[in-house]
Amino acid sequence: MEQPEQKKLLNRLRRTEGQIRGIQKMIEDEKECIDIITQLSAVRSSIDRAMGLIVAENLKYCLENPEQDPTDQAQKMQQAIHMIIKK
Structure with missing residues (x-):
């Protein structure tokens, strides 16, 4: 994962962590x-967005850096797509 994307993801996760602490205090x-x-719904949405960022970055990497074996490449891309639609 490239630096700007990694930093955005870490910031998102830190905000989510703060939200969870806030929920604990609310309880x-x-x-x-x-x-x-x-x-709690806001936290779930934040985590879903973080997962989307990771999967999108993975797909981008797969497209920009194809595997030697096309079958292996297709499998990795299918796995990433499955992660997006899995819910």
Whole structure:
């Protein structure tokens, strides 16, 4: 993964980590269920976006640096596509 993409991903994960700490505090403070669920949904979306960035970067790498074996290349790309649509 290239430096700018890696930095963006790490920043996204740090924000997500902060959101999770905030959710823990909300639970400790006995905040409303709907507010906690809203924040959990935001964390899930953030993780989904992080996964998308990683898979997209992997696909880009596969296209720019093809394997010697076309079957191996196709398998790696199929695996990346499966990761995107898996949910």
